[in-house]
Amino acid sequence: MKVEELFELSKGKRISKGTLFDLIQYSKQPGSEHWSGTYGRIGNTPQQGINWIGLPPHVRGVIIKTSLGLYAHDGWSDDDHVSYRYSFKARKSVINHGELANRVLIDQPLGLYPLLLFTDVGSEWQFEGRFDVSEVADSHVVLRHQSPVSDQSPESTSIVWREGHKRYVTHLLTERSGSLVAWLKRVMSPACDVCCDNPGERYGVAVIEAHHTTPLSTSLGDHEVTPDDIALVCPNCHRAVHACMRQGMASYDAIREHLRERLSLSGWSSTVQDGRPPTESQKRRSSSLKSDE
Secondary structure, three states, rough: OHHHHOOOOOOOOEEHHHHHHHHHHHOOOOOOOOOHHHHHHHHEOOOOOOEEEEOOOOOEEEEEEEEEOOOOOOOEEOOOOOOOEEOOOOOOOOOOOOOOHHHHHOOOOHHOOOOOEEEEEEEEEHHHHEEEEEEOOOEEEEEEEOOOOOOOOOOOOOOOOOOOOOHHHHHHHHHOOOHHHHHHHOOOOOOOOOOOOOOOHEEEEEEEEOOOOOOOOOOOOOOOOOOHHHHEEEEHHHHHHHHHHHOOOOOOHHHHHHHHHHHHHHOOOOEEOOOOOOOOHHHHHHHHHHHHO
């Protein structure tokens, strides 16, 4: 068996424990029947519970092998087997979120690689499907079946690990609440809160995005979200805001002012660009930027 075959498995397929063990063990050995090249190497924890295909920032997927009842709080969260709670790896009951086995779980919402979940059925492992991380807590993650179609794209995974990284991923998961974004787009102005442009007006399609402005240190648990917690931003500014967050800037207001200053210094205004007259949103943007100076 080779790594590529794992990505082609259908839900409910069973694999002998020996076959999966050998694949994980010998995928690292050039010349073995399980060798698929450097990007097919599988790293693993000693008990092969968490197994990552490739190395950051080039993780292709994560194999999770779990036995129901092994940990008291692990298991299916619903009768339809859509969500599964899975505990982080711990050493002497201490969890290190920076440990690679835990990092590849926490980073999944960034890289969007599939989590391949296998459950113990005697002498075999049963494939439960491809999962995403839908929640990151201190002791565990919640896995949820991948949607057939997603409008999310991977973020850059070449991020230096640091304190607060888990909070940043939690922030992303909060922003990706489909019902929240849909509601905000109905009740809030479609102009970008940073550059004041209206990408829908420019492109003729709705591409505005929601950014969660609540300080990350307060967004780890369940909390109510109000319109004051959300800013609608264009895709370019949203990526720039996240880049500033990854560099350590926590305050959205500070990031917004920083980016507006950069836009102003770069000459981003209502002047004619590329031979085209400015749009109405460009005029509003220019007026807003000047009023903040």
